[in-house]
Amino acid sequence: MQDNSNEGDISDRLSPIERKIVPFLSLSFDEILSKSGLDEVSIIRGLRLLENKGLLKLVINKREAVELGTNGIYYKKNHLPERQLLSFLEKNGHCTLEEAQKSSKLSENEFKVSLGILKGKAFITLSNGKISLNATKEEIIKKSLEEQFIDSLPLYIDSLSPEQKFAFDNLKKRKDIIIVQTKSSIKINLTESGKNISGKVFKSDLIEELTPDMIKNWSKQKKFRKYDMSAQVPRLIGGRRHFMNEAIERGKKIWLEMGFKEMSGNKAVTSFWNFDALFTAQDHPVREMQDTFFIKGVNGKLPDDKELVSSVKSSHETGVHGSKGWQYEWKKSEAERVVLRTHTTCLSAQTLASLRKMKDKRGKFFAIGKCFRNETVDWSHGFEFNQAEGIVIDPKANFRNLLGYLREFFKKMGFSEVKFVPSFFPYTEPSVEVYGYNNIKKKWMEIGGAGILRPEVTVPLLGEYIPVLAWGPGFDRAVLEQYKIADLREMYENDLKDIREKKIIL
Amino acid sequence: MASVKFPRKEFEKHMKLNPEIEKKISMFGTNLESISENEIELEILPNRPDLLSLEGFMRSFKAFIGKHSEIKYRIKANEKNKFVKVENSVSSVRPYTVCAIVKKLSFDEDKIKGIIDLQEKLHSTLGRNRKKIAIGIYPLDKISFPIKFEARKPEEIRFKPLEYDREMSGREILQKHPTGKEFAHLLQGELYPVFVDSKENILSMPPIINSNETGRVTTSTKEVFVECSGSDLNSLKKTLNIIVTTLADMGGEINAVEVRYDKEKIITPNLSPDKIKVSLENINSLLGIELSEKELSKLLPKMGHEYSKGNVSVPAWRTDILHEVDIIEDVAIAYGYENIVPEIPQISTIGEESEMSIFKKTLTHLLVGLGFDEISSFHLVKPDEIALAGIPEKYRLELENSKTEYKFLRPNLMIAAMRTFAGNKDNEYPQRIFEMGTVFTPEESEKSGIKETENLVIACSPSNFTEIKQVLDYILKITGLEYTLKESNSPGFIDGRTASIIVGKKSIGYFGEMHPETLRNWNIKMPISALEISLDDLYSLIKNQPK
Missing domain, CATH: 3.30.930.10 (Bira Bifunctional Protein; Domain 2)
Incomplete structure (x- = not known):
């Protein structure tokens, strides 16, 4: 609201609608409606604008009003059925029920109701199928409470007299005679400055919308109407990225800044890449239908590199590089089964294998991608999730370096304080779980797993043992936190309102 | 991952809980999930099933915090007549078993619960939901040696399964008994394996259920017969070791049992340590720290290993030592992850988006x-x-x-x-x-x-x-x-x-x-x-x- 007590200033600011209303400001809302020539919506908008200028105060009361229903409107014109029956009886005296119904032209239902009412008032008696009229002339002429009530509508429920209340209750039980509607009554309370300008007529030679023509013919005498800075404007809808992809973009930036190269690859892969190459024994529970999506009717094939395949096989069966291996019979058919990847680590495995023939195998790689698990969907779980993953291949890399990378990485993710705790992952050794201190929740939270890939993994893939540092920060959970999303399902709902209005994260 | 709950009272008989101990528990790789008045809950990682019982946990954790008591288990030689005969018929069904007898036990309710919990946790983790390993424990006085491990047609199997007071056939058990129904998918061939004693009483039908007559340990049980059956002999031996050392820590005396296969006889359990070679150089270069030989020889015992000049003796209940790197991780844990100073190497690489x-x-x-x-x-x-x-x-x-x-x-x-x-x-x-x-x-x-x-x-x-x-x-x-x-x-x-x-x-x-x-x-x-x-x-x- 602005303080615009100065009349001249106010006249500079009045919009065309306001100008049309001001001359009638001392009148009631309904009078303004009939005199200003404006419709109800425009008047309310104009009054709101005037209210913003501190000229008046609108008091809007919601009240329940009784109005005529469709039958009510008809009966008001043609009398209530009981009146119609009474008039008929007055003319015809005694008659049978059948005659009365036929001749009075009432529907069966109207007739029944009317009989009941007249009986209740002791105006008539029924015997042997005959009606006899007992009411006096005065009684007949006098308008009933219901009739009076119908004549006086509309009325507000909270202002009914006891008689009206009685009639209201009776009529309410009957079909469509009256209806109750919530009505807003609008009262205009003028402020001092409002009273000052009320009734005045303001000239309207102020410029509203600037046009090219005005620019061409500009003269200094012309004046603009001053706008209300706080007036509401219609909301814009712009194009927007999905918030999950915004988050992925931010995630990628961290890896790129740290000098990592992006890996990409298929989402449907053979178990060979998803499990076997990562030293996951073929009887491991994660390879059961319970946890992993298998795809029907497709034939997976192992990589063409025979040496690679046989090295993975012996890694499982007898071990490589001094390992004992898992000591079981490795089956090709099991490795050929096609799955939806359960982690992006299968991309790391493929990347390592692609370096097999190279002389200099050093490198830093990352991926952020969709992974899958066979789960039902609830607020915290889904069958799809994003995983981030990075690897560093370097003959000189060590566990201390891993912790160094992790500290730096998570600092960029917003965790200034981290701690490292022993952990276990099937394809890394040593393994570590990273905890980050959440400043808002004031507690330590698991933020990612990491480790150095086992020789049983790297030797078959790279053809020699080179330490490979690997880590996979939790991704979706962090995004939920950033956007304050309570239910994971929101991520895939594609509610356009939600996508359009998501707050930006820097 | 498995979470285990130990009674706090029993835990604190070993050591009082305090913030320092609590921190040490987590830095040992066993995340402390919660502590209440009556219970302490830990998360046990899948590579350490030997920590699933309070006894197993205490044995290793005490060494870790330096409350080291030398861990030596004696095994009494097997008695001649107490052997288990493995029939050829099981070779296509459930080919292996390893067995032991433990005597001089005195169970209370907590201990019985502890041993049942351990058994169940081992079933679901290492045992791959009983597919790979099933464990049976029987009061010794209810059974008579020698015992046969053989496979029979389901109709030829009749006994009262646990919780049932009437005899059922093998097939009936799979169809009607709750545990039978749960694990029926593990027995789909024409023959089911059974342990049978010399009086022709069926002791159990692994991996499903024990007999109600012979398969229930109570507080009055002093001596037990333990068998592990399954498909992978090596895992079975480790599992048996975890069980018998836990029973020994409860005060029991381990006795060997001879298991007679068609072609060879083996004496189980065998608690002699596994040997693995490590090099100080490899340890230092993979961890990025500089340990001396002397420091190494102090760190490894904290993880239960013995060390002498490049040779490590690994306790017989450890299932997770496949390679030198597994020892290196133990060194890192003993050294303390918190004592390793993070350092990012100064090599430059160029980031590249696909x-x-x-x-x-x-x-x-x-x-x-x-x-x-x-x-x-x-x-x-x-x-x-x-x-x-x-x-x-x-x-x-x-x-x-x-x-x-x-x-x-x-x-x-x-x-x-x-x-x-x-x-x-x-x-x-x-x-x-x-x-x-x-x-x-x-x-x-x-x-x-x-x-x-x-x-x-x-x-x-x-x-x-x-x-x-x-x-x-x-x-x-x-x-x-x-x-x-x-x-x-x-x-x-x-x-x-x-x-x-x-x-x-x-x-x-x-x-x-x-x-x-x-x-x-x-x-x-x-x-x-x-x-x-x-x-x-x-x-x-x-x-x-x-x-």
């Missing part, structure tokens, strides 16, 4: 600039959606086992766009959306049998042919590609208002105005026009343009 990522990002900026909202949808679609999309059977890729209503890999992105419009009827129009993502089609020549393509879908509602053609034209012009349109009959679109998009001689996609029947099928009330193109094709065409 070409496809860059291409997609560029297009995204264009589309967002045009006022399109990006959607992000599941890679899986529902059966009715794939049917509505008119995808022929041979192009469908179905999951074998989805637990949700989403059962197919998505063949296109149009389905996602339609689903989005159907779900956004209450939101403000116009709705202009796009998505980029992977779609899947069967392709024999691929290693996975599946071709994956990056696609782009753009769709507007309410909208018409002209609007979507404008968008298409804008994108293709901006990429510098010349294109032609060939009227086609894409399913779901209005005939005469849909076309293939041809660049060179290749069709890279289609666009058009959606047919009202399609819209009604999706329960959509507003007109839609849409296009879908292959980003892989588009990208390679742009790359191969003459300069």
Whole structure:
């Protein structure tokens, strides 16, 4: 609201609608409606604008009003059925029920109701199928409470007299005679400055919308109407990225800044890449239908590199590089089964294998991608999730370096304080779980797993043992936190309102 | 991962809990989940099943914090007549068993619960839900040696299973007993394995259930017979070691048992340590620290190992030592992760985004600039959606086992766009959306049998042919590609208002105005026009343009 007590200033600011209303400001809302020539919506908008200028105060009361229903409107014109029956009886005296119904032209239902009412008032008696009229002339002429009530509508429920209340209750039980509607009554309370300008007529030679023509013919005498800075404007809808992809973009930036190269690859892969190459024994529970999506009717094939395949096989069966291996019979058919990847680590495995023939195998790689698990969907779980993953291949890399990378990485993710705790992952050794201190929740939270890939993994893939540092920060959970999303399902709902209005994260 | 709960009272008989001990518990790799008045809950990682019992945990943890008591277990020699005969009939069903006898026990309720918990946790972790390992423990006074491990036809098996007071046949147990039903899938052959004593009493039918007569340990039990049966002899031996050392820590005396296979006899359990070689150099270079030989010889005993000049003796209950790196991790834990100073090496590498990522990002900026909202949808679609999309059977890729209503890999992105419009009827129009993502089609020549393509879908509602053609034209012009349109009959679109998009001689996609029947099928009330193109094709065409 602005303080615009100065009349001249106010006249500079009045919009065309306001100008049309001001001359009638001392009148009631309904009078303004009939005199200003404006419709109800425009008047309310104009009054709101005037209210913003501190000229008046609108008091809007919601009240329940009784109005005529469709039958009510008809009966008001043609009398209530009981009146119609009474008039008929007055003319015809005694008659049978059948005659009365036929001749009075009432529907069966109207007739029944009317009989009941007249009986209740002791105006008539029924015997042997005959009606006899007992009411006096005065009684007949006098308008009933219901009739009076119908004549006086509309009325507000909270202002009914006891008689009206009685009639209201009776009529309410009957079909469509009256209806109750919530009505807003609008009262205009003028402020001092409002009273000052009320009734005045303001000239309207102020410029509203600037046009090219005005620019061409500009003269200094012309004046603009001053706008209300706080007036509401219609909301814009712009194009927007999905918030999950915004988050992925931010995630990628961290890896790129740290000098990592992006890996990409298929989402449907053979178990060979998803499990076997990562030293996951073929009887491991994660390879059961319970946890992993298998795809029907497709034939997976192992990589063409025979040496690679046989090295993975012996890694499982007898071990490589001094390992004992898992000591079981490795089956090709099991490795050929096609799955939806359960982690992006299968991309790391493929990347390592692609370096097999190279002389200099050093490198830093990352991926952020969709992974899958066979789960039902609830607020915290889904069958799809994003995983981030990075690897560093370097003959000189060590566990201390891993912790160094992790500290730096998570600092960029917003965790200034981290701690490292022993952990276990099937394809890394040593393994570590990273905890980050959440400043808002004031507690330590698991933020990612990491480790150095086992020789049983790297030797078959790279053809020699080179330490490979690997880590996979939790991704979706962090995004939920950033956007304050309570239910994971929101991520895939594609509610356009939600996508359009998501707050930006820097 | 398994979480275990120990009675706090029992735990504190070993050591009082305090903040320092609590921190040490976590830094030992056993995350402290919670402590209450009565219980302490730990998370035990899958590589350390030997920590699943309070006794096993205390044995290792005391060494870790330096409350070291020398751990030596004696095994009394096997008695001649107390042997177990393994019949050839089990070789195709459940080929191995290893056994032991433990005497001089005095159980209380806590200890019985502890040993049952351990047994169950071992079943579900190391035992792969009893498939790989099943454990049976029997009061010794209820059974008579020698014992046979043999396989029989289900009708020839009759005994009272635990919790039942009447005899059942092998098949009946699988059909009627709750545990039988739960694990019935593990016995699907014609023969079921059983342990039978010399009086022809059936002791158990592994991996399902013990006999009610002979398979119940109580507080009055002083001596037990333990067997582990399964498919992998090595894991069975380790499991037996974990059980008997836990019983020994409860005060028991371990006695060996001879197990007679057809061709050889083995004496179990065997608690002699495994030997593995390590090099100080490897340890230091992998961890990035500088330990001396002397320091190493102090660290390894903290993890229960013995060390002497490059040779490590690994306790017989450890299941997770396959390679030198496993010892190196133990060294790191003993050294303390918190004592290793993080250090990032100063080597420079250049970060690089994939070409496809860059291409997609560029297009995204264009589309967002045009006022399109990006959607992000599941890679899986529902059966009715794939049917509505008119995808022929041979192009469908179905999951074998989805637990949700989403059962197919998505063949296109149009389905996602339609689903989005159907779900956004209450939101403000116009709705202009796009998505980029992977779609899947069967392709024999691929290693996975599946071709994956990056696609782009753009769709507007309410909208018409002209609007979507404008968008298409804008994108293709901006990429510098010349294109032609060939009227086609894409399913779901209005005939005469849909076309293939041809660049060179290749069709890279289609666009058009959606047919009202399609819209009604999706329960959509507003007109839609849409296009879908292959980003892989588009990208390679742009790359191969003459300069």
